[in-house]
Amino acid sequence: MTGPQDVHVDRRSFLARMAVLGAGAAVAGAVGLPQVAFAGPVGPVATRSGSSPHPDAYTEPRPEALADLTELTIAEAAWLIREGRLRPEALVEAHLDRIAAFDGTYQAFNLVLTAEAAAAARALRRGRYHGPLHGIPLAIKDNYYTAGVPTTANSYVFADFVPPFDATAVARLTAAGGIVLGKTQMGPLATTRATTPDGVVTTVNAWTPSNPTTNPGGSSTGTATAVAGRLATSGIGTQTGGSITAPSNAQNLTGLKPTMGRASLYGIVPLTYSRDHPGPLARDAKDAAIMLQAMAGEDVNDPRTQGLPPVPNLVSAATPVYRGSGSRVRLRWKTRIGVIPGFLSGTSPTAAARRAFLDTLAGIEGCSVVDVTLPDEWDVLTGRFNDVRLPERAEPFVPYLRQDLKLFGVSLTSWLQGALMGADEYVTGQRAKLVLLERVLDDLFSQCDVVVQTSPVPFDIIGLPELALPIGFSGGIPIGTILGGRPYAEDRLLSVAAAYQALTDWHWQRPPDPAAAGWARSLASARLRLTAAEAAEQSE
């Protein structure tokens, strides 16, 4: 590949394709049907089996990871497994042991598949080698369908639901050799931090396991805590309004929310169908790339995935590049990092960490940091218009709203708001989305290639990719930030993160083990309960 994918995609407008725009709004580039015209070279694309060669997916383990199997990243474990120096059974067993020891405190999982995971690991011994995910223990957010395994989305609505098939993302990860350790806690129907359907807080931040008031991020809370607490090597979540990036930032992880359509939503309990995004919560950029490489691509069951640019080699993109044969890191692709107004404001530890983050990036060859201005009407288009998502959550659940409002527990209010919004306001919101995207592409991305974010919501609204990564600590609690990119720019985002992580060690920091006295934390959390009003305020 000669460049990141975002420079090889012809810009064209759906409006032109539908022949509804006047001559004054002509678009540059070809108008193709049905797929985006792709003008660049195509790198290796991961197959369904995950068997395509990804030599960059293997990393020789650090000594501390050799001493504790739960410390291994995917890339490190893959190196050992490929070399025949680690059996998947041992890796799974190490994580199951840790779950048994500590999940009473963390409460990351609401279902642990102990026997099934061990059996899956044994079965891998008999088959062919699948690639870097071969034998890797994974945490799966409980809104992903898992065949024959309860999938509750932490909601009364799905309390007894046992899907007959795997979500496409789960099927692809397991086909690539991944092992499902269990289903993880989440905000009810993916709305808030993880709680029971009636609002009682469950999962804690792995960095402060004795203090449930520390925000662990939501709604993919359980997956984040499982990966941060080393109960799983990696995991997946979903994002509608920050549900991958927020818990990743809160728990020192690298989370990747891909472009809408890059990964299939088939078999995932919907929250907001035009904004739900599946993606990984991982230890570092390389692991996030390995995960998304397996998950991504066209799916016959999800039209949103069809007709898009091919999935590039994300694993290579997430591999640091060094000048010559030396140790000096350079960016894989020349990239301008845009800094939006307010990003560096104040004297807080977060502001200081952000400054240091940008300083590090600015020192990397091929990277420039530039101040950018926000498009017109940014506040209203990304603020009040966020509410336009609400009818999309209400509509598929109307039968349940009719049946019993209490099925929605603490999360009910936003479903009723959605049922109240008129169709004309909803349509206006869809217009506003295109206006926002056009302004982001024309105005914001004319100034930069990647932009820092102070909120995940704007790029969630328009379906652009975001990558969350750790940039420091304050009082023992992680500080993270978010980078946003153009459509299909996952490779560029990963390349920036990989270069930064080659120069920093935040992503290698791990929380200390919690005290074994899980009962104490359980008592504390039993007193922490979100009210319906708080849930409405925090709802994604």
Place this chain on the structure above:
Amino acid sequence: MAPTPPTDAELDIMIRARLAAVGIDLGQLPPGTADDPETGAPGQAAVLSSLRSFVRSSLAEISAWVPPAPSVEVSQQAAPMLYPSISTAWRES
């Protein structure tokens, strides 16, 4: 002349009626402002208060917005799009 803004009582009637028209009965919720102790669902008075606020703020502000275009051409601007990132791709020109 702008219409007189609806009162709380008028909005309550509208909200209950709109939801009832599609089969949703707020009467299933406990009366008052307290959350249901068993399920965490909000009380009727609390949820009505929240929904009134939603109608007055969100719906009004969204409805007031128009895409940037000269008068009658507004209908030809910014076609409603569910998935703009998919439908509109980009290349630096």
